[in-house]
Amino acid sequence: xxxxKQNSPSLSVQEGxxxxxxxxxxxxxxxxxxxxxxxxxEGPTFLISISSIKDxxxxxxxxVFLNKSAKHLSLHIVPSQPGDSAVYFCAAKxxxxxxxxxxxxxxxxxxP
Amino acid sequence: xxxxAQSPRYKIIEKRQSVAxxxxxxxxxATLYWYQQILGQGPKLLIxxxxxxxxxxxxxxxxxxxxxxxxxxxxxxxxxxxxLEDSAVYLCASSRDYQNNEQFFGPGTRLTVL
Numbered sequence: 190x191x192x193x194k195q196n197s198p199s200l201s202v203q204e205g206x207x208x209x210x211x212x213x214x215x216x217x218x219x220x221x222x223x224x225x226x227x228x229x230x231e232g233p234t235f236l237i238s239i240s241s242i243k244d245x246x247x248x249x250x251x252x253v254f255l256n257k258s259a260k261h262l263s264l265h266i267v268p269s270q271p272g273d274s275a276v277y278f279c280a281a282k283x284x285x286x287x288x289x290x291x292x293x294x295x296x297x298x299x300x301p
Numbered sequence: 302x303x304x305x306a307q308s309p310r311y312k313i314i315e316k317r318q319s320v321a322x323x324x325x326x327x328x329x330x331a332t333l334y335w336y337q338q339i340l341g342q343g344p345k346l347l348i349x350x351x352x353x354x355x356x357x358x359x360x361x362x363x364x365x366x367x368x369x370x371x372x373x374x375x376x377x378x379x380x381x382x383x384x385l386e387d388s389a390v391y392l393c394a395s396s397r398d399y400q401n402n403e404q405f406f407g408p409g410t411r412l413t414v415l
Contacts, residue, residue, distance in 0.1 A: 195343075
């Protein structure tokens with residue numbers, strides 16, 4: 190029962206262009222969503238988050254959009270840089286709990 | 302501020318052997334989590350501690366996995382006996398308190414069971 194799904198295992202984007210990573214969820218009781226970035230041999234690093242009462246949160250080159258009716262969120266990175274090459278995990282927090290439910294991850298490769 | 306520390310970084314054992322992992326969370330962080338990440342999947346929560354008490358261990362295979370956080374700081378996760386399907390990266394994370402949504406992860410321990 191995969192409650193958080195990242196359907197694209199990999200994504201390749203040209204440097205300077207926009208990267209869009211997608212995430213779908215099935216549980217309407219999630220009240221907080223986070224994106225983590227992971228380099229090889231390191232633990233995931235927090236990137237950006239959004240509360241379920243909002244539809245957009247922006248932090249520098251990173252913007253997260255939440256569409257509650259579609260149970261869909263996306264991470265936009267613009268402009269994409271070579272250092273953005275990593276695996277990106279979408280995570281969701283159930284209401285009333287502190288645990289995170291993670292998607293499978295999307296490997297982003299930024300080409301020079 | 303020092304990050305979450307984990308050891309060992311890598312461990313190779315044979316099936317039916319025992320293994321233990323250690324985690325030292327960020328100083329002052331009350332909540333500690335152990336996750337299992339199987340290759341190609343996202344991290345899956347095994348157990349969550351608030352200080353030295355267990356908050357959620359619903360996905361911990363209790364017949365072979367155990368974890369403790371006796372003094373509310375460091376934690377150990379043990380597998381006894383290990384199975385082939387336990388091969389994974391074991392991640393420890395901590396957060397400031399139960400109300401804080403952001404979790405900080407350690408580098409993980411990569412376990413290979415032969």
